[in-house]
Amino acid sequence: MDILIRGARIITQNANQEILEGDVLIEGNKIARIGKGLSGEGVGEVLEGKGKIIFPGLVNAHTHGAMGLLRGYGEGLPLHRWLEEKIWPAEKNLTTEDVYWGTVMGAIEMVRSGTTCFNEMYMFGIRHMADAVSEVGMRAVLGKGVYDKPDSRSVESEMKELREKVKEIKGKYPRVQIGVAAHSVYACSEELLREAKGFANQAGLLFHMHVSETRGEVFDLLREKNMRPVEYLDSIGLVDAGSVLAHMGWVTKREISIAGKNKASVVHCPVSNMKLATGGICPVSEFEDAGANIALGTDGAASNNSLDMVESMKYALLLQTHKYWDAERYPVEKAWDAATINGANALGLNAGSIEEGKLADLVFVDGKSVNLAPLHNDLRSIVYSLNPGNITDVMVDGEFVLRNGEIVLLDEQEAIENATEVAHDLVGR
Ligand SMILES: [Zn+2]
Known part of the structure; x- marks a missing residue:
């Protein structure tokens, strides 16, 4: 499904390491367009990106x-x-x-x-x-x-x-x-x-x-x-x-x-x-x-x-x-x-930056998190101050695998319980 993200702050990691305010259009598993005021007509889902910082996975x-x-x-x-x-x-x-x-x-x-x-x-x-x-x-x-x-x-x-x-x-x-x-x-x-x-x-x-x-x-x-x-x-x-x-x-x-x-x-x-x-x-x-x-x-x-x-x-x-x-x-x-x-x-992956034609592997951060404020410099603020709790959504291959803070494709609590059980068993064998 195509997804349009509107009005986010985008850490592109392109050759000039540009940081832009704008929209990102995802078509299938690729980043199709980056720009301002992109049309949402015919797009499966339009997301409000205001207040979010997006960086490449x-x-x-x-x-x-x-x-x-x-x-x-x-x-x-x-x-x-x-x-x-x-x-x-x-x-x-x-x-x-x-x-x-x-x-x-x-x-x-x-x-x-x-x-x-x-x-x-x-x-x-x-x-x-x-x-x-x-x-x-x-x-x-x-x-x-x-x-x-x-x-x-x-x-x-x-x-x-x-x-x-x-x-x-x-x-x-x-x-x-x-x-x-x-x-x-x-x-x-x-x-x-x-x-x-x-x-x-x-x-x-x-x-x-x-x-x-x-x-x-x-x-x-x-x-x-x-x-x-x-x-x-x-x-x-x-x-x-x-x-x-x-x-x-x-x-x-x-x-x-x-x-x-x-x-x-x-x-x-x-x-x-x-x-x-x-x-x-x-x-x-x-x-x-x-x-x-x-x-x-x-x-x-x-x-x-x-x-x-x-x-x-x-x-x-x-x-x-x-x-x-x-x-x-x-x-x-x-x-x-x-x-x-x-x-x-x-x-050898066609990923690692938010550019047209690259794989849609994206991370969304709540830009209003207290530990990131006041965001004098996005790159520095994230590296020195981000914690995983600030990450709200993660997309891989154009599909959300973390959405609004929840793991999408499987039951996280059950996975942690099962992993803990086998780990305790393993060290006792
Ligand atoms: Zn190693």
């Missing part, structure tokens, strides 16, 4: 949606102890039903905080994730995870399962794409990395990986290969415009230049990095100067503990400002780009 470029089941579990540990002592043992007992409810809960949380698309990496239950995402109405790239260390999983079995899952999911869900996610250099052998990337290239799928998250990962690889992670990945053909590299907190100038030259996408995950005490800070502006595409991610809710991209934008700005002792080095406009258009570009 945020793109969470690195997360693990189902990990919300382990939110608040294993608090206070550094990354490798957290993974080895808490997360991986619990995840060994996961069922597909757990993954389904965890992803439903994660998708609802993302919608409520203004995210319309996410880039997932998970090892298990990919079809149940696709069902969950579709039932909430979101968009996602679901990276089927592969790893062959430290378990005794083989390259052959990982690649066989990957091929099967791609066949099962590709083209079956209108808002879901499948991708390839290799966990990391410490969980994947060189042979598996080469095979997985080769398959992603051949099938035209996004390749997604954790890279240089901790200092330990860098020094272990230096001992093993005499190369740093980005040098090593480049030497085997993994650093290119089809690769999304999450974290990149412990990198040298040479690695920054390799990622930039090859136009890779780098995902800054400031909250997760600080929470897991990884120490290294992704040098966002240096990557951008070198030519890399900088996107933003929350990482999983178990290491964040939220999936709120606006909160992550704020932390990204604070962390970069703090790192360089420079309030101008990473401006608010750049953080907006990372959370919207750059995320969409990383995922």
Whole structure:
């Protein structure tokens, strides 16, 4: 159904980052026109946008949606102890039903905080994730995870399962794409990395990986290969415009230049990095100067503990400002780009801005919210002061998935109860 939104304040995120007062006409799943005084004749629904701020749906470029089941579990540990002592043992007992409810809960949380698309990496239950995402109405790239260390999983079995899952999911869900996610250099052998990337290239799928998250990962690889992670990945053909590299907190100038030259996408995950005490800070502006595409991610809710991209934008700005002792080095406009258009570009999506011809993925904010007043500057006010309670409506693909503060396509309370039940059961198994 066509929808006309009248008289809203529009944060366009177009090339000039214009902020307009005007109307937006949605035809089907696309933004058809933007202007003033557009005619509502023949349009299915005309909405009053006065008092609303509209921005493009945020793109969470690195997360693990189902990990919300382990939110608040294993608090206070550094990354490798957290993974080895808490997360991986619990995840060994996961069922597909757990993954389904965890992803439903994660998708609802993302919608409520203004995210319309996410880039997932998970090892298990990919079809149940696709069902969950579709039932909430979101968009996602679901990276089927592969790893062959430290378990005794083989390259052959990982690649066989990957091929099967791609066949099962590709083209079956209108808002879901499948991708390839290799966990990391410490969980994947060189042979598996080469095979997985080769398959992603051949099938035209996004390749997604954790890279240089901790200092330990860098020094272990230096001992093993005499190369740093980005040098090593480049030497085997993994650093290119089809690769999304999450974290990149412990990198040298040479690695920054390799990622930039090859136009890779780098995902800054400031909250997760600080929470897991990884120490290294992704040098966002240096990557951008070198030519890399900088996107933003929350990482999983178990290491964040939220999936709120606006909160992550704020932390990204604070962390970069703090790192360089420079309030101008990473401006608010750049953080907006990372959370919207750059995320969409990383995922190959025709989204991330409110422009004619783009997918209609929109977020509506009550511009009269007390914590946003007096709105001296829309971009800054939202990044530094918005909370999810200010978001009234969210549209994905031209369809409202949050309307007047209510999740539209499924029963939210029932979903939270079911997710809570399976989460408590999971940690007791
Ligand atoms: Zn991660």
